[in-house]
Amino acid sequence: MDQVAAIAATGNAKAGSEAIAGRKNHLWAFLVVGFFVAVSVGAYAANELYVYLMAYLWFGFIYGMCLQGGRFCFSSAFRDLFAVGVPRMVVGIVIATVLFGLTASLVTANGMSAFHAAPFGVHSVVAGFVFGVGMVFAGGCASSSLYKTGEGNMVSAIVLLSISVTQAALVDAGGFLNKLVPDSWRASAAAKNLPASLTPTDGFVDQYLAGYVWNQPKATFADLLGLPNQSWAGAFVGNFLVGVVLPALAMLVVVYAFWARKGHLKKWKREGKPAGFGADLSGFWSMVMSSKRTAIAGLIIGIAAGLHMLVIEGLRRKFGIDNAGDILKAVGHDFGLSVKGTVFDPGYWYVTTQEAQWFGWLFNKLGWNNTTNIFFGLENGIPNPVFNLAGWMSISLIGGAAVMALLNNEFKFKKPTLELALWAVIGGSLMGVGARLGLGCNVGAFFVRTANGDTSGWLFGLGMVGGAYLGVKFFSWWTERKMAKEMAAAPDLQL
Amino acid sequence: MAMKFEKISDGLYSLDVKGYVCPHPQLYTKSALSKMKAGDTLQLLFDNASSGESIASMCDKNGDEILEQITDAGSFKWTIKKC
Numbered sequence: 001m002d003q004v005a006a007i008a009a010t011g012n013a014k015a016g017s018e019a020i021a022g023r024k025n026h027l028w029a030f031l032v033v034g035f036f037v038a039v040s041v042g043a044y045a046a047n048e049l050y051v052y053l054m055a056y057l058w059f060g061f062i063y064g065m066c067l068q069g070g071r072f073c074f075s076s077a078f079r080d081l082f083a084v085g086v087p088r089m090v091v092g093i094v095i096a097t098v099l100f101g102l103t104a105s106l107v108t109a110n111g112m113s114a115f116h117a118a119p120f121g122v123h124s125v126v127a128g129f130v131f132g133v134g135m136v137f138a139g140g141c142a143s144s145s146l147y148k149t150g151e152g153n154m155v156s157a158i159v160l161l162s163i164s165v166t167q168a169a170l171v172d173a174g175g176f177l178n179k180l181v182p183d184s185w186r187a188s189a190a191a192k193n194l195p196a197s198l199t200p201t202d203g204f205v206d207q208y209l210a211g212y213v214w215n216q217p218k219a220t221f222a223d224l225l226g227l228p229n230q231s232w233a234g235a236f237v238g239n240f241l242v243g244v245v246l247p248a249l250a251m252l253v254v255v256y257a258f259w260a261r262k263g264h265l266k267k268w269k270r271e272g273k274p275a276g277f278g279a280d281l282s283g284f285w286s287m288v289m290s291s292k293r294t295a296i297a298g299l300i301i302g303i304a305a306g307l308h309m310l311v312i313e314g315l316r317r318k319f320g321i322d323n324a325g326d327i328l329k330a331v332g333h334d335f336g337l338s339v340k341g342t343v344f345d346p347g348y349w350y351v352t353t354q355e356a357q358w359f360g361w362l363f364n365k366l367g368w369n370n371t372t373n374i375f376f377g378l379e380n381g382i383p384n385p386v387f388n389l390a391g392w393m394s395i396s397l398i399g400g401a402a403v404m405a406l407l408n409n410e411f412k413f414k415k416p417t418l419e420l421a422l423w424a425v426i427g428g429s430l431m432g433v434g435a436r437l438g439l440g441c442n443v444g445a446f447f448v449r450t451a452n453g454d455t456s457g458w459l460f461g462l463g464m465v466g467g468a469y470l471g472v473k474f475f476s477w478w479t480e481r482k483m484a485k486e487m488a489a490a491p492d493l494q495l
Numbered sequence: 496m497a498m499k500f501e502k503i504s505d506g507l508y509s510l511d512v513k514g515y516v517c518p519h520p521q522l523y524t525k526s527a528l529s530k531m532k533a534g535d536t537l538q539l540l541f542d543n544a545s546s547g548e549s550i551a552s553m554c555d556k557n558g559d560e561i562l563e564q565i566t567d568a569g570s571f572k573w574t575i576k577k578c
Contacts, residue, residue, distance in 0.1 A: 021568055071544070071548045073517070073545060076517060076518075076545065076549065079517070079518050080518070080521065080552075080553075084552075084553040085553065085556060086549050086553050086556065088548065088549075139516040139517045139518065139519075140516070140545075151544060153543070155516045260556075291548060294548070405569075410566075410569055411569055412542055412570065414514065414516075414543075417497075420515065420519075472518070475518060475522060479519070479522040479523055479526055480526060483526045486498065487500070487530070490500075490501060492501075492502045493502055
């Protein structure tokens, strides 16, 4: 009886401590939400124009909740496919892309889209490749590093720092990097007649942008079919059906054929069911539904991303502005505006540019004159992070993820080991380089562009898949090497 | 904290990958299971929530059975029987 009583007491004590931990987590979740409510209310009280900030902030919060809840990671999508043969995340991303494509097409067809296609070419694939290797090394893509930071994962926080610092430094880096620039790029950059405050022939990224990228063609699938983007035919047939649905379907068929079909047909046969088209159809559907959690997250992200575009464009029209720089000028916080008077204000979900701006601002305050380059000086500016309206989207994404993790008892503060910190720095740097060469990350250069029918999005994605494959090959070798060492050191593990 | 793979008793192994982030927990789990015999059991300890979904899908795909899943303040203890 004593033993039973002791077990019962232990069980009660454990349940009690879990309840206390749960209550603490809920309290922290309320505090995080309270912080963002306070920022929103305070900003709105200061000026009505800050409703623009609130839009970015709360869409970021939704993205954070969805990413954490669905474990939504673009790196995991391709990495887990190649590393452990699991297709669930690729499926989730395809669902999100198709849903976003649908909502984006609605917005575009109604003339409310702020989206512009990016130049495409070999550079899109190369940039995606560098980014893809980086996201496997780092243990997550640019967006998942944000949500994992919200889970208390300090390795991801290091990744975030590494991406940000690398970008902020790279966009202004000249010196020996200038020697890598072909003469044709330099000449072309010089001929662009950019404002006198800029130095487009000094710095690798400047010459890469003005001397090469800007000379490349831009095209959506609607453009390729000769349809106007802002028409129902262009938006739905060109950009959505041909640009999103068909490639997405082809991707799912390939994933099913190579990674899911064999296992499904084996199971199907074991259950004594007849082979044939029905078996494959059932297998395809069960692959799509293999993780409801991820699929639901993809569904909400897809819809939210489209609504985000609509809301921002609506606010621009309501306030009669083209760019958030107009708001900063109106409220008197005009430090760090670009030479055109603008700041980074994509009008949709974006991750890496605002991260580069945070450190661009910091470097500038520390005495680095980094406003003569195209990235900061001409296009995005370096506003104070507190007044970086799009920047709040990333801060609140971390917050949304933290709230979700706290509510699900999954928040854990994790200190990085030296090994993981090293991979985080290397992976983050590669992602930073890939993001600047590709004009965006897995969200800005892939997710947003593919969903809007931009050809460059699929090229970046192609490179990203190749990079992820190489990264997985490396890590598989690394894991086996460490496992072999562990087993060699333990005589009872000679299996 | 370093990864630890050890034999607890005949047919029962332990893999501790706490502190590791993606993709390490799933890669180590795959590697450990590949070295075990059918019917052996693995006690897996990890604290990277995102890896759980991948490991569960991997087990489902390969037919390995997850006998128990315990979550405690962001740490996970799963018992997996290799098919």
